[in-house]
Amino acid sequence: xxxxxxxxLTIATAATPLLIAAIGELVVERSGVLNLGVEGMMIMGAVGxxxxxxxxxxxxxxxxxxxxxxxxxxxxxxxxxxxxxxxxVATGLSLTLLGLGxxxxxGTSFVGQPGVRLPNLDIPGLSSIPVVGKLIFGQxxxxxxxxxxxxxxxxxxxxxxxxxxxxxxxxxxxxxxxLGIKVIRYRYLAVIFGGACAGLAGGHLxxxxxxxxxxxxxxxxxxxxLALVVFASWRPWRVLAGAYIFGAVWIGQLHAQAFGIPVPxxxxxxxxxxxxxxxxxxxxxxxxxxxxxxxxxxxxxxxPDR
Amino acid sequence: MGGTVSANHDRANLLxxxxxxxxxxxxxxxxxxxxxxxxxxxxxxxxxxxxxxxTLVKMLFGSLEPNSGEIFWxxxxxxxxxxxxxxxxxxxMVFQHFSLFEALTAAENIALSLNDGSPxxxxxxxxxxxxxxxxxxxxPDSLVxxxxxxxxxxxxxxxxxxxxxxxxxxxxxxxxxxxQEADKLFETLxxxxxxxxxxxxxxxxxxxxxxICDRATVLRHGKVVGHCNPRxxxxxxxxxxxxxxxxxxxxxxxxxxxxTAPALLEIRGxxxxxxxxxxxxxxxxxxxxxxxxVIGIAGVxxxxxxxxxxxxxxxxxxxxxxxxxxxxxxxxxxxITGRRLMGAAFVPEERLGHGAAPRMKLSExxxxxxxxxxxxxxxxxxxxxxxxxVYSAAQRIITAMDVRKSAPDPEAAALSGGxxxxxxxxxxxxxxxxxxxxxxxxWGVDAGAAAHIRQALIELARSGSAVLVISQDLDELxxxxxxxxxxxxxxxxxxxxxxxxxxxxxxxxMGGAEPGHAEHGMEVA
Numbered sequence: 001x002x003x004x005x006x007x008x009l010t011i012a013t014a015a016t017p018l019l020i021a022a023i024g025e026l027v028v029e030r031s032g033v034l035n036l037g038v039e040g041m042m043i044m045g046a047v048g049x050x051x052x053x054x055x056x057x058x059x060x061x062x063x064x065x066x067x068x069x070x071x072x073x074x075x076x077x078x079x080x081x082x083x084x085x086x087x088x089v090a091t092g093l094s095l096t097l098l099g100l101g102x103x104x105x106x107g108t109s110f111v112g113q114p115g116v117r118l119p120n121l122d123i124p125g126l127s128s129i130p131v132v133g134k135l136i137f138g139q140x141x142x143x144x145x146x147x148x149x150x151x152x153x154x155x156x157x158x159x160x161x162x163x164x165x166x167x168x169x170x171x172x173x174x175x176x177x178x179l180g181i182k183v184i185r186y187r188y189l190a191v192i193f194g195g196a197c198a199g200l201a202g203g204h205l206x207x208x209x210x211x212x213x214x215x216x217x218x219x220x221x222x223x224x225x226l227a228l229v230v231f232a233s234w235r236p237w238r239v240l241a242g243a244y245i246f247g248a249v250w251i252g253q254l255h256a257q258a259f260g261i262p263v264p265x266x267x268x269x270x271x272x273x274x275x276x277x278x279x280x281x282x283x284x285x286x287x288x289x290x291x292x293x294x295x296x297x298x299x300x301x302x303x304p305d306r
Numbered sequence: 307m308g309g310t311v312s313a314n315h316d317r318a319n320l321l322x323x324x325x326x327x328x329x330x331x332x333x334x335x336x337x338x339x340x341x342x343x344x345x346x347x348x349x350x351x352x353x354x355x356x357x358x359x360x361t362l363v364k365m366l367f368g369s370l371e372p373n374s375g376e377i378f379w380x381x382x383x384x385x386x387x388x389x390x391x392x393x394x395x396x397x398x399m400v401f402q403h404f405s406l407f408e409a410l411t412a413a414e415n416i417a418l419s420l421n422d423g424s425p426x427x428x429x430x431x432x433x434x435x436x437x438x439x440x441x442x443x444x445x446p447d448s449l450v451x452x453x454x455x456x457x458x459x460x461x462x463x464x465x466x467x468x469x470x471x472x473x474x475x476x477x478x479x480x481x482x483x484x485x486q487e488a489d490k491l492f493e494t495l496x497x498x499x500x501x502x503x504x505x506x507x508x509x510x511x512x513x514x515x516x517x518i519c520d521r522a523t524v525l526r527h528g529k530v531v532g533h534c535n536p537r538x539x540x541x542x543x544x545x546x547x548x549x550x551x552x553x554x555x556x557x558x559x560x561x562x563x564x565x566t567a568p569a570l571l572e573i574r575g576x577x578x579x580x581x582x583x584x585x586x587x588x589x590x591x592x593x594x595x596x597x598x599x600v601i602g603i604a605g606v607x608x609x610x611x612x613x614x615x616x617x618x619x620x621x622x623x624x625x626x627x628x629x630x631x632x633x634x635x636x637x638x639x640x641x642i643t644g645r646r647l648m649g650a651a652f653v654p655e656e657r658l659g660h661g662a663a664p665r666m667k668l669s670e671x672x673x674x675x676x677x678x679x680x681x682x683x684x685x686x687x688x689x690x691x692x693x694x695x696v697y698s699a700a701q702r703i704i705t706a707m708d709v710r711k712s713a714p715d716p717e718a719a720a721l722s723g724g725x726x727x728x729x730x731x732x733x734x735x736x737x738x739x740x741x742x743x744x745x746x747x748x749w750g751v752d753a754g755a756a757a758h759i760r761q762a763l764i765e766l767a768r769s770g771s772a773v774l775v776i777s778q779d780l781d782e783l784x785x786x787x788x789x790x791x792x793x794x795x796x797x798x799x800x801x802x803x804x805x806x807x808x809x810x811x812x813x814x815x816m817g818g819a820e821p822g823h824a825e826h827g828m829e830v831a
Contacts, residue, residue: 161417161423164410164418165418167407167409167410168414168415168418171407171408171410172406175405175406176407176418177369177389178369178389178401178405179389179405179419180368180388180389180390180391180392180393180419181418291409291451292409292449292451293409294409296408296409
């Protein structure tokens with residue numbers, strides 16, 4: 001029983017950074033901007049979060065710093081692509097490269113240093129309920145943030161007028177501009193929100209998952225988050241499902257490898273990617289729904305003609 | 307040149323424009339435009355494509371910034387820096403190229419322009435009520451992407467009316483409406499005028515302008531060439547003012563020996579299930595188009611014309627290969643390219659994104675649609691594109707159709723609607739196809755260009771091809787067709803020979819009176 005709970009807990013820990021980064025990117029893409037710099041913003045958040053936590057000794061200040069660093073780093077992307085209308089794909093890729101390099105440089109003195117870890121939630125009485133206690137009341141704070149964030153983004157996008165406006169910009173920025181909607185301002189805010197989320201996801205890596213600084217510790221999670229958004233056809237609950245499927249198969253194959261199952265380890269390592277794509281493609285079979293949810297102006301620079 | 311501006315001295319001006327100028331590079335789109343719109347009048351803005359009407363209107367709505375000139379609203383100078391400012395002043399706009407969001411519902415589209423916090427359901431109810439009271443029925447929950455052009459325009463109009471503006475700008479509003487719908491729109495506009503609202507009415511349909519407009523301002527090449535009272539003018543004199551020369555009337559020589567001519571396009575029991583929950587199913591459609599004739603298909607927007615065109619063109623394949631026959635051969639299971647190779651040509655309804663790739667050059671668009679049929683001419687050994695011959699073919703079409711453009715080989719999106727349509731129709735005509743199917747050949751196209759396109763279609767038929775025209779413009783169908791069939795709710799009536807067809811008969815069929823059993827419904831076939 002304990003093993004099952006522990007596995008479930010590790011799945012949640014593995015899925016949380018993917019979920020947060022993907023939910024942030026989902027909002028960005030819903031506004032019609034394709035930011036391929038998730039990996040870079042994530043690693044910057046990780047190094048910023050670790051550094052602030054290490055220097056102040058407070059993991060909470062570390063987490064806050066991770067969010068701010070991610071948001072500031074995405075601001076660079078926003079200025080380039082929104083104000084200067086550069087190519088979003090190229091700018092996003094360079095943001096990732098810059099983030100990986102810059103974080104390595106900043107983090108040289110942090111390597112090997114003991115980090116601080118965000119404590120798990122511990123509600124007296126509740127957290128010690130057998131089985132569900134630890135799962136529901138005993139996880140790290142970022143886990144709860146990730147779930148709340150998903151619900152909030154879902155509510156924001158589909159239940160509020162501002163969310164509707166954001167989706168409309170993603171559908172057609174020219175139509176939105178013709179109606180007098182401030183396209184660039186909305187997109188700035190969306191990109192910064194996405195950056196803050198990626199930073200938070202990075203902070204989770206260096207303050208919860210493995211509370212230390214290792215160069216390239218994001219290990220491609222930003223790219224997985226990006227893929228999740230597309231395969232989940234830009235719908236929040238599917239991103240959540242995708243992140244947890246990925247986390248589950250990831251943890252599952254680790255255990256399978258440990259048991260020495262006679263299957264090539266390379267195949268097992270590729271399973272999470274395969275399983276996630278297959279499941280998300282299967283649940284996105286409804287072409288009509290997919291078309292409705294695909295931001296039609298994704299990746300196109302917008303220059304108002306005045 | 308007609309009357310003078312003095313006609314409305316007794317009424318206060320709601321909007322006054324003095325010397326408004328807008329240049330794009332070396333092109334002066336609007337050159338010192340003066341325009342006065344009085345309270346409670348319907349003011350027509352006339353001009354050919356490229357005359358500067360859209361640019362002027364965009365400046366009035368704040369989407370474009372003028373280089374110089376002044377705008378007075380209610381006598382006070384104003385700067386309209388954004389559509390938001392225009393809306394606050396009380397200017398509402400119905401766009402020609404709709405500013406709708408396809409992935410959202412009609413009600414959500416309306417909500418986006420209202421800026422009030424009321425829930426979508428309230429807005430939907432308001433929109434539904436308003437749309438029915440003005441005779442423009444609208445389902446607020448339908449997805450815009452599933453709607454026809456005509457239905458989309460209703461959303462634009464309702465959206466504008468819900469903002470209760472003082473000045474309503476309508477850009478080609480009736481080009482997609484049936485005569486009955488247009489009549490209802492005119493009633494609406496007259497009602498709004500009686501409520502003291504002003505309307506700036508952009509149209510190329512001169513009869514309409516004569517019917518409902520109090521005054522007219524005529525633009526040509528970016529300059530005001532005259533103000534007049536349209537009621538005192540004739541359609542011909544208005545057209546002359548717009549174009550600067552006489553507009554040639556479309557000539558349709560009587561078709562002879564059609565009954566014995568070979569059937570080039572046959573539709574036999576064509577049915578199709580709805581592709582989406584909002585789409586119209588096609589029900590057992592039968593039609594024969596013979597060499598030498600033009601058959602027109604009339605109908606209210608969204609009665610299955612789009613689905614029918616997709617089935618005939620091969621965008622959607624049929625289960626029954628015999629349900630579409632081209633030149634006597636089954637084509638129902640053959641793709642668009644295959645059908646083109648059999649001698650057919652197709653012009654879809656949407657110019658940008660469907661008929662042409664917006665960001666590609668005209669010559670590239672030519673290659674896209676004709677690489678298979680003109681493989682030898684355009685593609686050399688090893689699959690290399692012969693750019694020179696594609697370019698010269700594009701130039702040949704541009705000359706033949708009198709396409710006006712700003713560069714030798716511009717992007718499709720850089721052309722005005724009418725000029726792009728001339729190119730797209732010309733691209734197909736250039737092949738001398740034996741079967742030509744056109745959906746809305748002259749939607750949003752000015753009088754001169756429309757006459758050119760229609761004449762070219764008639765001449766194609768008379769030279770021995772079968773031409774099928776789907777249109778919501780009845781004037782056009784009466785000008786073009788040898789027989790008119792009506793599509794209603796996915797069913798097609800028998801074609802009515804033009805000698806027997808009247809606006810009333812066709813109008814009744816469009817409204818759903820006995821589809822398939824038209825009185826005197828002798829099949830032309």
